[in-house]
Amino acid sequence: MSFVHLHVHSEYSLLDGACRIPQLVRAAKELGQEAVAITDHGVMYGIIDFYKAAKKEGIKPILGCEVYVAPRRRTDKTHGLDASSNHLVLLCKNETGYKNLMKIVSDAFVTGFYTRPRTDFSVLERYHEGLICLSACLAGEVPQALLRGDYEGAKEIALRYKSLFGEDYYIEIQDHALAEQRKVLPLLVRLAEECGIPLVATNDVHYIDKSDAQAQKVLMAVQMGKTVDDESALFFETQEFYLKSGQQMIELFGKYPGAIENTGLIAKKCNVEIEFGRHHLPVFPLEPGVLAKDYLLEQVKKGFARRFPEGDAQAWERVEFELATIEQMGFVDYFLIVWDFIRYAKDKGIAVGPGRGSAAGSLVSYCLGITDINPLKYDLLFERFLNPERISMPDIDIDFCFERRGEVIDYVAEKYGRDHVAQIVTFGTMLARAAIRDTGRALNIPYSEVDTVAKLVPSELGMTLRHALEVSPQLRELREQSPTVRNLLDMAERLEGMPRHSSTHAAGVVITKEPLDNYVPLQKSDELLVTQYPMGTLEELGLLKMDFLGLRTLTLLQKAVDMIRRHTPDFTLEGLEPDDPAVYALFTRGDTEGVFQFESAGMRAMLLGMKPACFEDIVAAIALYRPGPMDSIPKYIENKNNPSHVSYASPELQDILDVTYGCIVYQEQVMAIVRKLGGFSLGRADLVRRAMSKKKHEVMEQER
Secondary structure, three states: OOOOOOOOOOOOOOOOOOOOHHHHHHHHOOOOEEEEEEEEEEEEEEEOHHHHHHHOOOOEEEHHHHEOOOOOOOOOOOOOOOOOEEEEEEEEEHHHHHHHHHHHHHHHHOOOOOOOOOOOOHHHHHHOEEEHHHHHHOOHHHHHHHHOOOOOHHHHHHHHHHHHHHHEEEEEEEOOOOHHHHHHHHHHHHHHHHHHHOOEEOOOOEEOHHHHHHHHHHHHHHHHOOOOOOOOOOOOOOOOOOOOOHHHHHHHOOOOOOHHHHHHHHHHHHHOOOOOOOOOOOOOOOOOOHHHHHHHHHHHHHHHHHHOOOOOHHHHHHHHHHHHHHHHHHHHHHHHHHHHHHHHHOOOOEEEEOOEEHHHHOOHHHHHOOOOOOOOOOOOOHHOOOOOOOOOOOOOEEEEOHHHHHHHHHHHHHHHHOOOOEEEEEEEEHHHHHHHHHHHHOOOOOOOHHHHHHHHHOOOOOOHHHHHHOOOOHHHHHHOHHHHHHHHHHHHHHHOOOOOEEEEEEEEEEEEEEHHHHHHEEEEOEEEEEEEOOOOHHOOOEEEEEEEEEEHHHHHHHHHHHHHHOOOOOOOOOOOOOOOOOHHHHHHOHHHHHOOOOHHHHHHHHHHHHOOHHHHHHHHHHHHHHOOHHHHHHHHOOOOOOHOOOOOOHHHHHHHHHHHOOOOOOOOHHHHHHHHHHOOHHHHHHHHHHHHOOOOOOHHHOOO
C-alpha cells in the first residue's frame, strides 16, 4: 500500500476541521489512496459516518483520535499548571483497539476534563492494547520537549511510549513550511534513529483542497470569536494543511527511510469491522430463577383483568399473538423496562402521558398501562408497531411532566447503573441564515450589511443558500451588484451545514446491557453521561433508545388537577366523561388555544370547517393536519358535511375508509388496503407503508 493519510481532522473537529466526511473519502479515493484515517481532536463524533462513507467508496477506513494528554495527571486541575495539554494520535488496529479508544476518549471527558478532555499515561497503560500510537504534530509531547531545547527529555518521553506500544509506536514527522517544524524535523529523525523507533510521515489535514484554506480560517475565526484580519488570532501560518497527493508527500519525505512506506504498513495493520443491526438490549432485573417472559405474562394478565373485567376471548387471543411476537423478536425486557418506569412515574405522582405513535396498536401495551387506548376499538394494527417481517427496535414516545421528567431519568439511571444510561448527543449545524451571520462577523463585514443579506433568505424549514438564491430575486440581485456580498455568500455556502457545537438531545435516552463505553464513546453533561454518537447511529449499532419527552401540557394538566382537588379530593382525569358534548362544542368553535396539537391558526380553521362530533373526528384532525394527508382536508370536510358525496375507488374499500368519509388518512388504512386488495400479509403491508412514509420510490415500484 502506497502513501496513506493518518492524521486527518474532519468537520467533527468542531470549528477547526473543514473536511466534510463524504467529500474527504471521495477525494482520498480520487488521489488513488487505498485508505484514509480520521483523527479528530479529542472526540469520536464522526467515526461511524466516516466508516460507512469509506466503505461505500471502497477504501479502508482507519479509525482514530488525536487525544489530549494532561501535563501531569488527568485529575490535576490547578489553574495555570494544567490548562495546557499535549497531542497524541491513536489509531485502532482491531476491535479491541476500537473498544479501548472509546474507553480512553470517554474517560478523558468524564474524569479528565479541564478546558478540554484529557487523558494521561496511566489510562494509556490500561487501554493501549490494539492501538497504534503516533507522536503527533508540533503540539505532541516529544516535539514540545525538542522546541524547549530538552533533547534528552524528548528521548525519555519517546522511550516511555515505545516501552508501552512497542513496534506500534512511531515518531511522526510533518512539514507545512513552518519554521518550528523545520527546526524539530532533523531532531525527530535523529531521535528516532537513536531509539530504534520508526518514522511516519503525515500531513495535519484540516481541509481537502488548498483553496479551502480561507474557509477553514473563517471557521477558526468563528470558533475564537475573532475576525480573519485579527493579528492576535491563532490561525495556521501557511496553506499546507490540505489532503496532499502521495507524490507530494514523497517529494517532502521520500529521503527519510520508512517514513512514507510506514503509512501503508500502518494501514495494513488497521482492520476494524463495525457490526450493524445486532441488538444489544438491556436486561430487566428480576429475582434469581424468574424468567422475564413469565414475569411479563404475569403483569399482562393483571392488566388484562383490569382492562377487560368481564373477559374477552378475542382480545386474549390477540394478546397471546403479541406476546409470542415480542418474545420471538427478543423484546421482552424492553416492555418490562418501559412498564416499570411508567409505573414509577405514576406512583410518584409525576404526570405521564400514554405512549404515543404506533405503540397504541399494541394490546400488550394497553394491558401494561403503557398506552390507554384499546387498539381493538379503533382497528389499530400491532404489525405497524412490531413487524415480525422487519426486525427493528420498538419505539414508544412517552411524555412526562416538563418539570419532573428528570426524576424519571434519574430513576432509570439508578436502576440500571449510571454507567449504563446516557442521554444522546445532537449537533447544532450552521443553517443558511446562521452561516451568513457567522461568516459576516468573521470577515469583519458591518452588521447592518450582513443583517440585510441574512433577512433575504426565506425563513422556511430546510432552506439552503443555494435554494435561497433560486427563489429570492432580491438576494440574487444583491449578490450580482456587490463583490462583498458575493464573497460573503460564497464563503457562507462553504460552511453551511457544518456542525457548530454539540448539545444534548431533548428527549433521547439510551440504556445498555454492559457499560456504555463498551459500545459508544461518551462525554458528560451535568451529572448524566451523553453519547458521542447521535440517535440514528445508536439505532444502527443496535442500542436501545427511548424518548423521555418533557411536555408542558402535562405539567399544566397536573397543576389544574391539583387545584381542582382542593375542592373535589377524589377528582381524576381518568374519571372525566370521554364523550362530553361540551368538549366537541369547544372544538367545533375552534376554541382550542392552549390545547396540545390544536393550537395553530391553521388547525383551528380546519376545526371550524370540520365541526368534530365524535372522538374519531378529533383523531382524524390530528392525522390530517400534516404533510401529505393535508391535501385531503377539503375532501374530508366536504364528505363529512355531505355524506352523499362519499365515493370509493373500489367497493372493497368501504369498510376501511367509511370512518374517514372515503379519504385515506391513517397509515393503518394503507396497510389494510394493501392487505385486502393485494393479498399481502400485515407484515409485508407494513413494509409498503414504511416505504411510502419514507418516500422510497424504488421500493414502491417493486411493490406496484
